Amino acid sequence: MSRLDSNKRTEFRQSITRSGVSRVDNVNFSVSVGTAIPRSVTLHTLPPSVLSLVPAYRSYRYILVRDDIVIIDPDTYEIVDVIQG
Structure with a gap:
């Protein structure tokens, strides 16, 4: 995201x-x-508008934890990026 x-x-x-x-x-x-998160956590698809900003996130999903956007690899359930709120 720093980019x-x-x-x-x-x-x-x-x-x-x-x-x-x-x-x-x-x-x-x-x-x-x-960090690998529990598989019981529901992952969400990133909106097309986000993918146009960051195409590299196309294969990832996300969750919101408090004010942070947490980008997750749906295959491994590992956190790949955290966008601080």
Whole structure:
């Protein structure tokens, strides 16, 4: 995400928040890159507007943990990126 300028970062965040996905407030895993999350967590598809900003995320899914957008590899359930809120 550091590659996006502030306008694109704002657009990224707005696209996610407009998607209506529920936030998760209580998690029993570390929200950091490389952490494998429980498979019981429901992953969400990234909106097309986000994929146009960051095409590299095409094969990933996401969850919202508090104010952070957490990008997940759906094959391994490992966190690949955390966009801080």
